[in-house]
Amino acid sequence: MRRDVSELENKLEIAKLSGLLGIPEHSISGALKRKTLQFVHGKRELFRFDKPVSSVEGGTSVFLEPLEVVRGFPKISRTLMLYPALIKHFSSIKKVVVEEKMNGYNVRVALIKDEIVAITRGGFICPYTTEKANDLIKRDFFRDHPDLVLCGEMVGPDSPYVPKTFYNIESLDFFVFDVREKNTGNPMPVNERRKLMDEYGIKSVHLFGEFDVGEVHTAITGIIKSFGNTLREGVVIKDPEMNIPAVKYTSSLSNCQDLRYAFEFYNDFGRDFFFGRVCREAFQSVEWDEDEESARKRCRKLGESIILPMISTIRKKKAGELIAENVQIRVKNLTTVSEFEEYLRLLGIDAVFETPEKIGDEYLIRIKKIHQSTNDKTQTILGGQMWS
């Protein structure tokens, strides 16, 4: 039976939380009232910040008994023009580190009451990712460092959120890009973090190297060009000491791939994906000093990434098909499947689960995520409805 939320809110030690987060008590009680800080129904008692509240990041999770905080993962700014942006952003330091930006989903893994849990961007515990994290991360890390949070990307084909096959990962794998302290969210310097991960046999994202701030833009252009036709996403540029926030930069190919996905489900995602991604292409073309032919090729690719998936969606709908995204998960325990189904329902994601298929000691479950808004919009327009 569901516990009374107000009873749980009483259990939240506001004065103590205010101390841990470094924000006044009234900000916390105000957030509770506005439901910006909200209780999450699930196996574990947990509150989450739906949006940022003063210095507290959105997606921050608060656990009870003992009161512990896993801070939301900070937003990473994007540069569109490498040279001027990096010189300006990192003006107080001489060297920066360039790491690969992997394309999967952001997960924070922490030890909470003796259990390893995986928290997604929004501050929820994902039951599927938690099963995977327990498989991938040996307990000795958290036995020795119960106060640390591993921030990384879950990548691979068995991903219910961002399935990608091009990394040659069999199921789903975890690559750490940040280690932070519980409660404060303070990050560990890059080299120390990578060494610590190596010591415990935990994978880190690929390191391209350390470069002078004044020259790193050339190195990054080379790295992005070397990705060629693979879909590797881009890079994240970091202060080795992690005092200055990181910056991201991505490839045109992966940009177009995102657009292709978004416009297949155009009425669900198209708008959010559109403007920024078009701007990125124009600035990159100028920074790379492209000739007319390369610029035109870029335009053609961008246009194709937007219109072709939409045409395919409209044709499908015209043929009476359901517009849905096919994803899959692979689990050892069938209880994880029902917990995950319940979790998607909680998030308001409309999904149809197929019967589990036994493969070795695991089960593969295919899932259809239904993007209702695109289905409805396409159907009504095909039926003669005006656009607006």
Ligand code: ATP
């Ligand atoms: P944001 O995370 O900046 O709010 P977003 O959700 O659109 O925006 P992305 O554009 O994917 O995210 O870029 C940031 C994300 O990139 C991080 O949240 C993290 O999940 C992912 N990432 C992958 N590799 C790295 C890396 N090496 N360092 C930092 N983040 C990385």
Ligand code: MG
């Ligand atoms: Mg991403």
